Amino acid sequence: MSSTDPTAIRVLAVTAEDLVAAVEANERRDADAVLRVTPPFSGRMRARLHLDGAEHGYESTQPLHIPPERFVSEVPPAPTPDETADTLRNDPDETYTQERHRERHEAVLSAWRQQLKEATLDAAHIETPSGEHEVRVTWLG
Known part of the structure; x- marks a missing residue:
């Protein structure tokens, strides 16, 4: 009905x-x-x-x-490209490049999306x- x-x-x-x-x-x-x-x-x-x-x-x-x-x-704060860039630039084992930034940000976003699904x-x-x-x-x- x-x-x-x-x-x-x-x-x-x-x-x-x-x-x-x-x-x-x-x-x-x-x-x-x-x-x-x-x-x-x-x-x-x-x-x-x-x-x-x-x-x-x-x-x-x-x-x-x-x-x-x-x-x-819970909704964790979404990662921003600027935060990802800062993290990458502060990593002593990595050299910042636009390609690494893009790849790292895609990975961080993917982990954030998975965290939402798990919540x-x-x-x-x-x-x-x-x-x-x-x-x-x-x-x-």
Whole structure:
């Protein structure tokens, strides 16, 4: 049975890639990325990557926009290229080159993304028009 009531949701399915992309977009560009759940609502729903903003095509029941931080225990600060460059330049065993900087930063970002995936929660609290509602989270991918 589907509903206009988001408290009908018991389980949200989320891809780890959507979660990481949303957190990274917010950390690096303050993009207002969210995980969106669109009506009609039912017991098991999918939350997908979305940029927050005006919704089109929804007359009365609006989609839920869930901050990605709700799905992880902790969001570590995203590494910046400048931090990576400083670390590389301060490493006595390495000589700074643009190629080493790029490779090192890719590795640091990859480790940060993995850290986010390892911090995922099995349940999340989502805001609904009638208040906070807890759902189980199923991770895809």
